[in-house]
Amino acid sequence: MQFEIIEDCSPYFIRYTHTGSDEVIERCKEEKSLYLDSSSKKLKFINYRLPEPTGIEILNKVYGAKELSLISKRVSLFVTQPQYYYRPHRDGLAVPMGINYNVDIIDNKCVTSWYDNNAFIGRPIDNLPSNTSREIADYNRRLEKDTIKPVKSMTAKQGEVVLFNTDLFHDVDNTNSPNERTILTLRSSLFEKLNFMQARKILFGY
Secondary structure (H helix, E strand, O other), X not given: OOEEEEEEEOOOEEEEEEOOHHHHHHHHHHHHHHHOOOOOOOOOEEEEEOOHHHHHHHHOOXXXXXXXXXXXEEEEEEEEOOOOEEEEEEOOOXXXXXXXXXXXOOOOOOEEEEOOHHHHOOOXXXXXXXXXXXXXXXXXXXXXXXOOOOOEEEOOOOOOEEEEEOOOOEEEEOOOOOOOEEEEEEEEOOHHHOOHHHHHHHHHOO
8 A cells, every 4th residue: 555644743643645545434434324424312422333344344444454453343433523622631541542534524623632741740530431541530621721732733634544642641622613523543452562653663664
């Protein structure tokens, strides 16, 4: 497969595309229309894990899937509703990196921001039982959003792929958007053995 790097903002994210990335996105749109779009009442945030056969089919089209040991049972669609805010968190109990495909992004009003982990030293962590995300339990967006400044921000764009540093605290702010947002998220079975920079080396050779 060939790839094209659009923007390298290491160690936070790298935006890119690759041969077949458009096919991955179209397949995810099909699954979303079958299982999620028909719901009359949606949760503000949905983590929908695709059936493993579908996950295997999708991973066969993902650049670097075997080399990164991406998990076929953890091929998930993250669906964020309009005006939703996801507080600062680090993914999983020990998940340093992930691959995201931008499946359905209609506008440029949803912003993902990364923070210096030191900004949250000593804060209580809420390990949500459903996804074991390491979240700042006492975070108050109204009081802290303008005082704890991000070190990097990104607006995801439709059709792109993102190598994503999940081990730095980050939030997702869709509060200014009137649109639903869908991302395909992929994770590695290597967990803490594979960090962002190591994944960059595997994918892009540097």
